[in-house]
Amino acid sequence: MPWKNVYAPDNHIIHVHVSGLVDRPQWEKLLQSSLKEAALHSCYCFLVDYREAELRLGLLDLYDRPSYYEKVGMPHNARIALLFAPSAKDTDFIETVTSNRGYSVRVFREIEPAAVWLCETSLPPRA
Secondary structure: OOEEEEEEOOOOEEEEEEEEEEOHHHHHHHHHHHHHHHHHHOOOEEEEEEEEEEEOOOHHHHHHHHHHHHHHOOOOOOEEEEEOOOOOOOHHHHHHHHHHOOOEEEEEOOHHHHHHHHOOOOOOOOO
């Protein structure tokens, strides 16, 4: 699963473009890489684009996602917009589980609403 982290200084967002197969070990590496990029820029607003990825995560993996966020030090003031293809399944479950654990995560099908949601505060969350 290749991915690319790109910091956008104009709107203070880290864009994460993901393609290929996404299983739990790959997802964990992606998250660690994205957090390193976030620390470099003191930026904890993420737009994670999974539209070109094939998710191979089970319901237990999705349920455990907030625990892994905590394990690797994802701050609770981070804002995470997850962008999925319309055909992706179980994505609303991700939003529910992570929100119930205190993380600001939203699922989107189109990039514009995701970017608007990330930028709707005057000062992006910083750790």
